[in-house]
Amino acid sequence: MKADPRLSVLIGFRGPSDRVSGPQNESDETFERVDSRIIGGEISELGNWPWQAAMLHANYGDHIVCGGTIVTEKVIIGAAHCISQFKADEIKFTAGHTKGFHARTQKSSYQFSTVNRAVAHPGYNKYFHNDIALFELNFPFTWTDYVRPACLPSPDFVPSVNGRCVVSGFGKGSNDALNHAVIPIWEKQSCENILESQGGWSWTGLPxxxxxxxxxxxxxxxxxxxxxxxxxxxxxxxxHGWVATGAVSYGYGCAQKNMPAIYSNIPMYHDWIHEFIAEAGDSIPEGCGEVKANANFPVLTPTTLDAETGEVWPEDPRVVPGIYL
Structure with missing residues (x-):
């Protein structure tokens, strides 16, 4: 089976040319599926996730190739594997929209900017460790009800196991709309064990x-x-608001049984992110993590966590039956 980075620039194209690949599980063709969206999610309304950015690339007709999280007026967090083939001056980011990406199709809430710097974490490797990148925009975003920053986590923020957080994205094949889904967090050793039991690490030997x-x-x-x-x-x-906790990295297929996905752990990069923001001449915004509208959560509602520690907030007891091993 393959570890599929969740970059997509052409129909059926699964990721960068230097992507990690291993032996295929020929008994289950779904590992090669090309469904490319938030699987099993809901279509988002304008203002649900105002920190959602869409990464576009000129060589692919300005189509969305990746996502990102807006954290300051000039800085976006994304994935390192999204820029392994791209130069900063080939990229732009859009925000404030839930459909499409071309300016001519957008409402007044739409904003976009080209990129001045795109920096992958120096520890990023072919196993998708440290799969995080930072982008400095040429033109800062303007805060509105539809474009706002997510909060940056404290370095001690560790999201509670079984806590339920939200992933969002456009993804190729998403019916030209922003989608979101509530996803529960796994205990890492349990995750490692179940992926190993499915052959997920047999080709690398790395947990x-x-x-x-x-x-x-x-x-x-x-x-x-x-x-x-x-x-x-x-x-x-x-x-205290919605916190940027992870960046979508990779998974084995999409929405497969016994195949939880991997996200880069943003709190670990606290110092690196803050240094980048200072170098960009920017600062941490006073207001963050605020949304204009409530999203629909048909499967499970998100868990409320403590903003400093990531532990379950006392007013939201953790009860998630029937999900984990």
């Missing part, structure tokens, strides 16, 4: 990087991020 990666998904499958969602937001609701 999950417990520090730099978050594991999240449903054991029965059916709900997941997919190609085209790479780098996009994985945000957790806290008592």
């Amino acid at each position: 999950i990087d417990h520090a730099s990666q978050i594991c999240a998904g449903y054991q029965p499958g059916g709900i997941d991020a997919c190609q085209g969602d790479s780098g996009g937001p994985f945000v957790c609701k806290t008592n």
Whole structure:
């Protein structure tokens, strides 16, 4: 089977040319599926996720190839594998929309900017460890009801196991709309064990990087991020607002049984992110993590976590029956 980075620029194209690949599970062709959207999610309304950015690339007709999380007026967090082939001056980001991406089709809420700098984490490797990148925009976004930053987590923020957070993205094949889904977080050793039992590590011998990666998904499958969602937001609701907790990285197929997905762990990169923001001449916004409208959560509602520690907030007891091993 393949570890599929969730970048998508052409129909059937599964990721960068130097992607990690291993032996195929020929008994299950679904590992090669090309469904490329938030699988099993809901269509988002304008204002649900105002920190959602769409990464476009000139060489692909300005189509959306990845996602990103807006954290300041000039800085976006994304995935390192999204820029492994691209130069900064080939990229632009759009925000403030839930359909399409071309300016001529947008409402007044639409904003876009070209990119001045695109920096992958120096520790990024072919195993998708440290799969995180930072982007400095040439033109800062303007805060509105539809374009706003997610909060940056404290370095001690560790989202609670079984906590339920939200992934969002456009993804190729998403019916030209922003989608979102509630995804539960796994205990990392349990995640590693179940992926290993499915052959997920047989071709590398390497386990999950417990520090730099978050594991999240449903054991029965059916709900997941997919190609085209790479780098996009994985945000957790806290008592102080929505926090940028993870960036979509990779998975084995999409929404498969016993195949939780991997997200880069944003709190681990606290110092690196703040240094980049300072170098960009920007600052942490006073207001963050606020939404204009409530999204629909048909499967499970997000868990409220403590903004400093990531522990379950006392007013939202953790009860998630029938999901984990």
